[in-house]
Amino acid sequence: MNLQQFQQSISTLFPQQLLEDFTGDYGFTSKKNDCISTIGYCTNLSLEVMEQAAANNVDLLITHHDAWDFLYGLQEACVAKLEAYNISHFWIHGPLDMIEFGTCTSLMNELGLSVVRYSTYDDDTEFPGIGEFHLPVSFEQLAGKMSSTLAEPVRAWKNNEKQVKKVGILTGAGHASQHLKMAYEQGCDTYITGEVTLYTIQYAQFLGMNLLVGSHTFTEFFGVKSLCEQLENEHPALRFVPLKESHFELQNA
Template structure:
């Protein structure tokens, strides 16, 4: 696969509408050679770059670029990528709001039976969580245990109502806004799932009587990156994909 084949796959999978905000995705390092092996992870970090080097990856695919406020990290990562002639592509908001993206993929691995609404973004409404339902309601403790097993990490759980879980709202990563939890509650959700929590999100969920399940930012979003990597490989037979398994640095400290 050449770089232009990769770019064609991205445009085919996301469409022009999701890609119109061109500051939400892109290459930080471009290579002029065949892409035979893609390594995917949630974050661009010295850890994931090191794994890409060790595993002979040609292109590192991540959900996040290095954040501007992690001062100097992007430059350090790109320097190592250039040294080892490894490409890097990241895609943020489009992957959160596509039908196979982060929220939908998390719902699928949590065995949600029916997806009623995908997570979306618009200038009028801002971010909106994905909404899904279990055909047979699940006990809250069972769902929390399932999420811990799936993410392979601690999951914080607040049980704020007495009924089994039937309808869930999901916004992976930094979906901790109380406005998002209110949106889920107003759309009939009894449980809200995300990757970060603050005092305000915890208190609002308690006040609103909606259960709260919180994993890590990294591992609530990895399944969306995996879905994207698999779709790229399907469009480009012969390309190998491998997960660069990050440490659970957010919760296991």
């Protein structure tokens, strides 16, 4: 596969309107290598990840996040290393959060939830995905399942005594109170995201809605994995390699 064929696959998998809605929130950081036989994937672009990519003979690295602009100098350092290792890099942020097989849905699948409503983007606003258990589970069961799925500790606030039935999810940075409000108005008894602030905690408590928080990295990893599974279905000859990232965000939780 070459990069043009890869771009065609992305255009096939993602609706044009969704890509237009998130113009500038996906694309190539590097097009160094045009002959793709091995794809490596993870959530974040980092220097550590690129060492693994090079060791695994990766031709194309796919991540959810590009190097953040406010991590000053990281973008330039990553580009230099991509060039040195002859690796192309493609990142896809907003479209992967809002596609039906993306970050929210893939985490629901991992936790055993059935999709009630996909995460969506409309009028410059993100709406959390909604999932439901066929049979209610205890809050403790869900917290344990999430911790084992992410392979990391999760922060848990139990704010009601109900069995967990309906769950709102907005992975990554879904900590804004407006997102909790949307989930609550859809009848959710529990909310899951990948970052938390004082306001997230206080508002969940005020609503009486349980709150579960994993890391930004690992609540979103399964979305990148899901994208690669879609690509593998279309290009079965390709080799896909998951790259390991540290659980540094919650190691002291």
